[in-house]
Amino acid sequence: MTTTSVAATPTTRAAVPAPAPTRTDGILAIILVGYFMVILDNSIVITGLPHLQAELGMSAAGLAWVQDAYLLAFGGLLLLGARAGDVLGRRRMFAVGLALFTLASVAVGLAPTGGTVVAARALQGVGAAVLAPSTLALLTASFPEGPERTRATAAYGAVAGIGASVGLVVGGLLADLVSWRAGFLVNLPVGVVMLVAGMKVLPETPRTPGRFDVAGALLATLGPAALVYGFVRAGTAGWADGGTLAALGLGAALLAALVAVERRAAQPVLPLGLFASRERVGAYAARLLFIGAMMGFFLFTSQYLQDERGFSALAAGVAYFPMTAVNFVVALAVPRLQRRASGPALLVAGLVLAVGGMAWLGAVDAGTSYAVGIALPMALIGAGQGLAFGPLTASGIAGVDRSQAGAASGVVNSVHQLGGALGMSLVLALTGTYAAAMTAGALLLLAALAAAVTLVLPAARRDARS
Known part of the structure; x- marks a missing residue:
């Protein structure tokens, strides 16, 4: 927290009032909670899907749409949501996005049928597409370059890193102890508090004239x-x-x-000039394939652990811990590793590890132990994810003119969400068993590796020599 200091003059020696705290900590807290809600609801439903399926009688294809509807609306409208913040004001769009996201969460939690769940999840995605870009823009506007911005962005990145993993555990806990619905209904009190606090604390950003595509x-x-x-x-x-x-x-x-x-x-809303760079195109393709494989991994592994291995929803969430812990440790080490190797080289290494881990899971059978046959390959996937994500993001915005920096970041995030929906549905269409699903995921990761090796790595080496 920063403070303003007032010095007493030597002649008066008057008592000096205590420094008044700024509102930056409150601003950061509201931004982080809003963003955390978006990230959390990406995964909170996954460990509760077997409970949802049993209660509402949904098919496997219907379950896929519970996640796909959210990801498609989120990814497809994200760039339009970012433009709305530019034109109409970020605080206003933060409030609109948060209100829509909260109401849609309640609709999911109260949904009487599978179709209603899917429709409400799509509405949630629309709210997220408005809310998510507003959080990052408000952070940038509220914290000047320097230590304050570094602290804020580090916290923002941490929320992105742990939100999905927390969602798996919290979703499993609530599904076991209360109901799968509780994971969505809890957004109501949190959303109301954040909405009231946000309108009081968050600053409004200047509006920029523009058109909506x-x-x-x-x-x-x-x-x-x-x-x-x-x-x-x-x-x-x-x-x-x-x-x-x-x-x-x-x-x-x-x-x-x-x-x-x-x-x-x-x-x-999608400047085509962003696709003029081989490195960026390779990064977009690799990200789409990587996230598609990972979403299929999360969905099928959660169902496999509960349906085939008899894990509770909570235990299934906790079972991802080896991947989460390794991912976190490796991601923290990436800045130091980049002193010895380039980002694209680390990306390739990460994808190699992820391919190995996913292929290993493809060999799972009824006699495979969790510790050796599931936890260890999960750790490999976590290491690969930790190595790959930072360099993958950097390559996705490499060489972009400052005037298009926002659009480039939006494309990266849109590819992330849309890749999850496309990849997960493709894996579902191609497979029937858990082992086959993991093998399909390994093939998607292998394709991501090919994009990195043929497009990202050569382009980065050429730019380094020039």
Whole structure:
């Protein structure tokens, strides 16, 4: 906490009032809690999915949509949400996003049917797409360059790192002791308190005149959604099914339309110039594939541990600890490792470890022990994730002009969310058993490794020599 000091003059020696604290700690706390809610709800449902399925009678494809609906709305509308903050004010959009996210959370918690859960999760994603970019922009506006900004961004990064893991444990705990619904209903009191505090404490940012590329944002959402529907349908109806082919064709057509619209847009939500760099394209592709494999890993591992191994929802959440702990330790070591090796080299090393861990899980059978056959490969995956994520993010914004820094960061985050939805639905469509799902995940990671080796690494080496 920073303070302002007042010095007494030598002649008066008057008592000096105690320094008045600034509101920066309160601002940071509100920003972090808001962001934590978004990250937490990415994973809090995963360990509770078997309970949700049993209560509402949902199919495996329906369960995938519980997560996909959130990720698609979040990732597809994220860039539009960021632009809304620029044009309308970040504090205002923080409040709008938080209110929408909170109300949608209540709708999920009270949902009487699986379809209602999916619809409410999509609404949650819309709220997250408005809320998440506002939190980072408010942090940047509230903390000047220097030690204060460093402290704030470190805390923000820590929330991103631990939020998903905490969600797995908290989701399992609440599902076992109360209900899977409790993980969403708890957002109501937290959201109300944060909304009131935010309107009192958070500063408003200047508004920037601009246009909303609504057509681009809708196409960026509907295109991946059609592909996800095609993948999910293929898992039940087959790849030759007319509905499957129609959905996949529609998804491809919508993405082609997105490119055409963005070429003509005055202020595109997705600047196509960002794809002129081989390093950035490789980073986007590797991130999409990596996150897709990881979302499939989380979903299938949670179900496998509970359905096949008899773990409780809480125990399934705790079972991820080897991965979480190793991930945290390795991520902290990345800045020191980059003194000896480049970021892209660490990215490649991380992906190699992740491929090995996921392939190892693909050999799981009924006689495999948790300690050797599950915990150890999880630790490998955690080490790979810890090595890869920082360099992957850096390559995703490498060489970007300052005027497009916000758009580049938005693309990285959108790819992150959309990759989770696409990858998870593809793994679901291609597999029937846990071992097969992990093998499919290993193939996605292998493709991510190929993108890193052929695009990211050579481009970074060329830039280093020039």
